[in-house]
Each structure stands twice: as structure tokens, then as C-alpha cells.
Amino acid sequence: MRTIAVDKITDNIKEMCIEANHFLSKDMKQALTDATAVEKSPLGRQILEQLQENLQIAGGDMIPICQDTGMAVIFLEIGQEVHFEGGSLEEAVHEGVRRGYVDGYLRKSVVKDPLIRENTGDNTPAIIHYEIKPGDEVKITVAPKGFGSENMSRIFMLKPADGIEGVKNAILTAVREAGPNACPPMVVGVGIGGTFEKCAIMAKQALTRKVGEHSVVPYVKEMEEELLNTINGLGIGPGGLGGSVTALAVNINTYPTHIAGLPVAVNICCHVNRHVVRVL
Numbered sequence: 202m203r204t205i206a207v208d209k210i211t212d213n214i215k216e217m218c219i220e221a222n223h224f225l226s227k228d229m230k231q232a233l234t235d236a237t238a239v240e241k242s243p244l245g246r247q248i249l250e251q252l253q254e255n256l257q258i259a260g261g262d263m264i265p266i267c268q269d270t271g272m273a274v275i276f277l278e279i280g281q282e283v284h285f286e287g288g289s290l291e292e293a294v295h296e297g298v299r300r301g302y303v304d305g306y307l308r309k310s311v312v313k314d315p316l317i318r319e320n321t322g323d324n325t326p327a328i329i330h331y332e333i334k335p336g337d338e339v340k341i342t343v344a345p346k347g348f349g350s351e352n353m354s355r356i357f358m359l360k361p362a363d364g365i366e367g368v369k370n371a372i373l374t375a376v377r378e379a380g381p382n383a384c385p386p387m388v389v390g391v392g393i394g395g396t397f398e399k400c401a402i403m404a405k406q407a408l409t410r411k412v413g414e415h416s417v418v419p420y421v422k423e424m425e426e427e428l429l430n431t432i433n434g435l436g437i438g439p440g441g442l443g444g445s446v447t448a449l450a451v452n453i454n455t456y457p458t459h460i461a462g463l464p465v466a467v468n469i470c471c472h473v474n475r476h477v478v479r480v481l
Contacts, residue, residue, distance in 0.1 A: 211300065372391055
């Protein structure tokens with residue numbers, strides 16, 4: 202049994218919130234560089250170059266990459282041999298987000314009630330997803346999610362008879378409808394299977410997979426590559442102003458489902474696709 206003080210969780214999440222909002226992950230930086238090299242539209246290339254310039258300024262001057270510093274989404278993969286001490290784990294996570302957004306001077310975008318709309322003032326509460334795994338480590342993924350792209354999310358409750366072509370059409374429908382609103386070039390996270398809520402969580406988690414890292418399931422890998430090619434042929438382009446790079450990646454997660462269902466969720470993220478991962 203390994204003991205971890207919850208204060209350590211708080212400290213790491215604070216740092217990760219600040220890091221995610223100021224510095225792009227290495228895989229996303231490389232993806233933007235690669236996109237600039239292959240973008241066929243002169244305007245599209247100019248937009249991609251401006252995005253990279255913005256990243257350099259943000260990192261150098263410690264200015265957030267985007268003014269929408271998002272709602273903090275936290276994935277915790279907890280080893281079953283870990284014991285937490287010193288207080289509530291969930292409260293420790295929220296406190297880490299609070300300190301990260303207050304001490305890091307990040308925009309506070311969370312409202313206490315979805316209809317009354319009073320700002321909480323510290324970007325809490327976070328959205329927390331827990332998973333128990335073998336071992337004695339804790340893997341923390343912090344993924345601030347802006348709502349320009351979040352609002353473009355879709356869930357399709359397909360019938361099994363719709364099959365793989367129905368799944369592809371659903372994903373393409375979501376991307377077409379998102380258009381420029383998701384701040385392309387985008388990363389497309391997809392969850393297939395499970396239930397209504399399971400496929401949505403899988404789609405969100407798919408966004409945290411490294412760009413260029415494909416599913417280990419052969420047919421899913423093929424679908425990811427095919428859909429990326431098709432999406433980039435839609436002509437939406439960087440900033441939605443036309444071009445050959447509309448998406449940087451399509452990441453698909455799957456899970457067993459019921460004989461009567463074929464749930465599909467699409468969660469699109471903008472070109473920054475912020476995520477930071479640490480293992481304690």
C-alpha cells in the first residue's frame with residue numbers, strides 16, 4: 202500500500218492548470234508544424250503561421266494561449282494500492298483548480314447554476330472522471346476545455362443496422378455542422394459503444410491521446426486514418442476560411458455495447474487541444 206497526501210494532488214493540479222493554459226503539448230506543436238508544411242491554401246498557411254506565432258508569444262510572456270481558459274476536466278487513474286490521506290481527494294482536486302486559475306490569473310468561466318448564471322469566481326467546480334487501475338500510481342490528466350468547440354459536441358444513438366458507414370456519417374455530420382465554430386484545425390474525439398454517457402466520456406478522453414498515436418484495434422485505426430483524410434477534404438480549413446487542413450487528428454475509443462444499440466459521441470477540440478499528463 203502506498204500513501205499519498207492529498208496536498209500533493211492539489212499542488213500538481215494547480216501547476217498543470219497553469220501549464221496547460223500557457224504551453225502547448227509537444228504533440229500538438231508538432232502537428233501544427235506538420236500542418237503548415239502540407240496546407241495548400243496560402244491563407245490557410247498564413248493562419249497556421251499566426252497560430253504558431255501566438256503560441257511563442259504566449260509561452261514567452263506567460264499569456265494564456267487562448268482567452269477562453271476553459272472548464273477544467275480532470276481524469277484520475279488511481280492505482281488500487283494507493284491510500285490518500287489528509288482530507289478529501291475530490292476537494293483536493295477542486296482546490297488545485299481554484300489555485301491554478303486564481304494564482305495563475307486565468308479567466309474564470311464557470312457559473313454556479315446553469316440557469317441563474319452566477320460566476321463562482323475561481324473556475325470551480327472541475328469535471329472529474331475517476332478510474333481505478335492496478336498498481337500504486339496515480340495518473341493525472343488535466344484538460345481545460347473551451348466552449349467554442351465544446352458546444353459543437355454531438356451524441357448519436359444509432360441503430361446497429363446503421364453499421365460502420367452510419368458511424369462515419371455521424372462523425373462527418375458533426376464536423377460539417379461545427380464548421381468554423383470549433384476554431385479549426387481541430388482534433389476530433391470519438392467514443393463508440395457503451396451507453397449514452399459512456400460514449401461521451403470516451404470521446405472526451407480520446408482528445409487527450411497524442412496526435413499521431415492510433416487505436417490498437419486495426420479496423421479502428423483504419424477508420425481514424427480514413428476519416429482524417431475525408432475531413433481534410435471538406436475544405437473548411439484553418440480558421441474555417443478554406444484549406445486542406447481542417448483536422449489534425451481523429452481519435453476513436455470503443456467499448457462493448459448492448460445488442461440493441463450503437464451509441465456514438467463526437468467531442469471536437471480546437472487547434473490548441475490543451476492537455477497535461479503527470480504520473481505520481
